[in-house]
Amino acid sequence: MSGKPKLHYFNGRGRMETIRWLLAAAGVEFEESFLEKKEDLTKLQNDGSLLFQQVPMVEIDGMKLVQTRAIANYISTKYNLYGKDLKERALIDMYVEGLFDLNDLLMTHEILPADKKDQHFANMMDKAENRYLPVFEKVLKDHGKDFLVGNQLSRADVQLLEILIMAEEFKPDIFAKFPLLQSFKAKLGNIPTIKKFLQPGSQRKPPSDEKVVDQVMKIFYS
Structure with missing residues (x-):
């Protein structure tokens, strides 16, 4: 095996x-x-x-x-994608739980009946642009590093990148108000394993x- x-x-x-x-x-x-x-x-x-x-x-x-x-x-x-100590892990868990919430919204949209998609899309984009993405833009600004937690890649970074790419598929200009997320996406996308x-x-x-x-x-x- x-x-x-x-x-x-x-x-x-x-x-x-x-x-x-x-x-x-x-x-x-x-x-x-x-x-x-x-x-x-x-x-x-x-x-x-x-x-x-x-x-x-x-x-x-x-x-x-x-x-x-x-x-x-x-x-x-x-x-080794879960931080170096308990405090870092708590932050990672917080960020990841928010990302799971947004991910559920994005995934649900794909399987909705056609007559419900427009209303769901509007709600989904409103929450993405006004509830979730501003949080991560602020975290990156306040933290001042290339990564969300500490100064090394964690699952929070990986899961954020996954969500950013999904959100961009729905709305190509979604990063217009989030320059740090745009930069984050570009940097993480160049990590060799992720780039592959x-x-x-x-x-x-x-x-x-x-x-x-x-x-x-x-x-x-x-």
């Missing part, structure tokens, strides 16, 4: 994308086993692989880890199209 982490999820972003980002930023190669139909999920559920009957699930270090935050916590700790992950052909997933959304509905909601 390969020593690489093995990721079990559908072939799309969803809740696994943050895990892919963290592994890639740490320079860790990983394998993926894609759910293609409901029976694939049922098989994992029936063989006891899913503690709470849900994916994402990651096989790593002899464990079958579930729950997105638990997986991200483990990977971040294992690969951003190249075409990597395991980073594109925005979900109708085909992916349809597949998700069949796997999880049929």
Whole structure:
């Protein structure tokens, strides 16, 4: 059996994308086993692989880890992306929880019915531009470093970059009022492991199209 982490999820972003980002930023190669139909999920559920009957699930270090935050916590700790002490970890946790909230808004938009997308988009962009992004612009200004916490890469940086790129996909000029975030995005995008992950052909997933959304509905909601 390969020593690489093995990721079990559908072939799309969803809740696994943050895990892919963290592994890639740490320079860790990983394998993926894609759910293609409901029976694939049922098989994992029936063989006891899913503690709470849900994916994402990651096989790593002899464990079958579930729950997105638990997986991200483990990977971040294992690969030194979780700060140098308890205070730094508390800051990272605060920032990451805010990013998960924004991420949920962005992810939800992709699977909404067409008649609800416009209202959700307006609400999502309002919260992004007036609640979440100003926080991180201020953190970078007050901290005065290239990174959000301490002076080294942490999971908060990686997850912020993931969100910034997603937000920019929805609104290309979203950084007009956030020059420090624009600079942060450019600097982090040049870190070698991250730069590699951003190249075409990597395991980073594109925005979900109708085909992916349809597949998700069949796997999880049929």
